[in-house]
Amino acid sequence: xxxxxxxxxxxxxxxxxxxxxxxxxxxxxxxxxxxxxxxxxxxxxxxxxxxxxxxxxxxxxxxxxxxxxxxxxxxxxxxxxxxxxxxxxxxxxxxxxxxxxxxxxxxxxxxxxxxxxxxxxxxxxxxxxxxxxxxxxxxxxxxxxxxxxxxxxxxxxxxxxxxxxxxxxxxxxxxxxx
Amino acid sequence: xxxxxxxxxxxxxxxxxxxxxxxxxxxxxxxxxxxxxxxxxxxxxxxxxxxxxxxxxxxxxxxxxxxxxxxxxxxxxxxxxxxxxxxxxxxxxxxxxxxxxxxxxxxxxxxxxxxxxxxxxxxxxxxxxxxxxxxxxxxxxxxxxxxxxxxxxxxxxxxxxxxxxxxxxxxxxxxxxx
Numbered sequence: 047x048x049x050x051x052x053x054x055x056x057x058x059x060x061x062x063x064x065x066x067x068x069x070x071x072x073x074x075x076x077x078x079x080x081x082x083x084x085x086x087x088x089x090x091x092x093x094x095x096x097x098x099x100x101x102x103x104x105x106x107x108x109x110x111x112x113x114x115x116x117x118x119x120x121x122x123x124x125x126x127x128x129x130x131x132x133x134x135x136x137x138x139x140x141x142x143x144x145x146x147x148x149x150x151x152x153x154x155x156x157x158x159x160x161x162x163x164x165x166x167x168x169x170x171x172x173x174x175x176x177x178x179x180x181x182x183x184x185x186x187x188x189x190x191x192x193x194x195x196x197x198x199x200x201x202x203x204x205x206x207x208x209x210x211x212x213x214x215x216x217x218x219x220x221x222x223x224x
Numbered sequence: 225x226x227x228x229x230x231x232x233x234x235x236x237x238x239x240x241x242x243x244x245x246x247x248x249x250x251x252x253x254x255x256x257x258x259x260x261x262x263x264x265x266x267x268x269x270x271x272x273x274x275x276x277x278x279x280x281x282x283x284x285x286x287x288x289x290x291x292x293x294x295x296x297x298x299x300x301x302x303x304x305x306x307x308x309x310x311x312x313x314x315x316x317x318x319x320x321x322x323x324x325x326x327x328x329x330x331x332x333x334x335x336x337x338x339x340x341x342x343x344x345x346x347x348x349x350x351x352x353x354x355x356x357x358x359x360x361x362x363x364x365x366x367x368x369x370x371x372x373x374x375x376x377x378x379x380x381x382x383x384x385x386x387x388x389x390x391x392x393x394x395x396x397x398x399x400x401x402x
Contacts, residue, residue, distance in 0.1 A: 111314050112314070115309065115311075115313055116304075116305050116308050116309070116314055117308055117314040117338035117339070118301050118304055118305050118308075118338070119305075120337075123296050126295060126296055127294050127296050127297075130293050130294050130295055131294070134293055135293055136289050136290070136292075136293050137295070138295070150333060150337055151329075151333030151336050151354075151361050151367070152330055152331075152333030152336070152337045153333065154329065155328060155329030155330030155331065155332060155334075156295070156330040156333075158329050158330070159328055159329065159330045160296070172366070173368075174366070174367060176329075176361070180364050180366050181359070181364055183329050183359070186329075186358050186359055188351040188352070188358050189352060190351075
C-alpha cells in the first residue's frame, strides 16, 4: 500500500505457510515472521508482530517507521492498538504477543502497560531489548502488571537470519551507492 | 470532541495563561498543564504533553486511553507522533518534550527511540517512572541515543496537585456510587 522510501535490495526470503490446524507458538510466530517479510518488501526493518487471544489472531502488524515517518510505529505498538480496537478495551487481558525480535525500550513498556498476559519473542537483543536483553522492565517490582515471557525459542534462527541479512545487504547497498 | 466514559467529578482547576512573549520552560509546561486539564474534562487521567522546537510548539496532546480504548494513547506517544508528522521525519532532533508527569515505561522508551534532545517532566513517579523514578532507561549505555533530562523543577506542585486531586475525587466518587 505504501511506497518504499528508496530502492532497496530485494528480500531473498519467502513467507512461511504453517497449517491453520495447529495453533501453537510456531504457528503464530510464523505469521509474525511473514509480517517481517512484508516490512522488508516495503523498505522497513523486518520486524513483525501478532497478537493472539483464544487461538485467534486479533492483530497483525509490522514496523512502518520509515514510510509513516513515525518513531512510535513499531510492529508491537501498532499490533497493540489494533488488538485494543478489536476488543474495545485497552486492557489486553488473556492475550499473547508474538514478535520476531526482543522489544525495544518503548515496546517493552507498551506490552506492560497494555496488560498482555504473555510475550513470546524470537531474537534476543542485548543492546536495545528491555525484556531481558539490555535490561528487564518486567522485573521492576513496583509496576502494576507483569508478563510471562518466552524468549529465544520459537523460529529464533529464521528471524535472526532475516534481520542479519537485511542489515548486511543494506550496508553493502549503501557502500555501493556512495 | 469525545464523550466522557462515565460521569466524573468536574475539574476544579483552571487553565494557565502564560505570556506568549516568554518562551521558557514554564511557558511550555503551562501548555502541557492545560492539556492535562483538557484530559480531566474528558474523563481521562490528567496528563499532558507538549513538544517544542526552536521556540515553537509542534505538538500538543493529552492522555486518551479511556476514550480511544488504546493503551498506547498516552500524551507523550501522541505528541511524538504529531511532532514527527509536523517535521516529516521520525527523528525529533533538537526537540524538547514537556510532560506533567514522569513518563511510564512505554513513554520513557518512546522519548529515547524518537531521539528527542531533552525531556522536562514535572512530577516524579517512583513506581512507574522510567526516567529516574522506578528505573532510568536513559542510563542504559548500549542504547543508541541519550537525552538531557530536567526533572521535578517546573510547575511540580501544580501538576502534582492536579493528579492527586483527580485520584482522590475519583476514589470518593467510586465509593459514593457503590
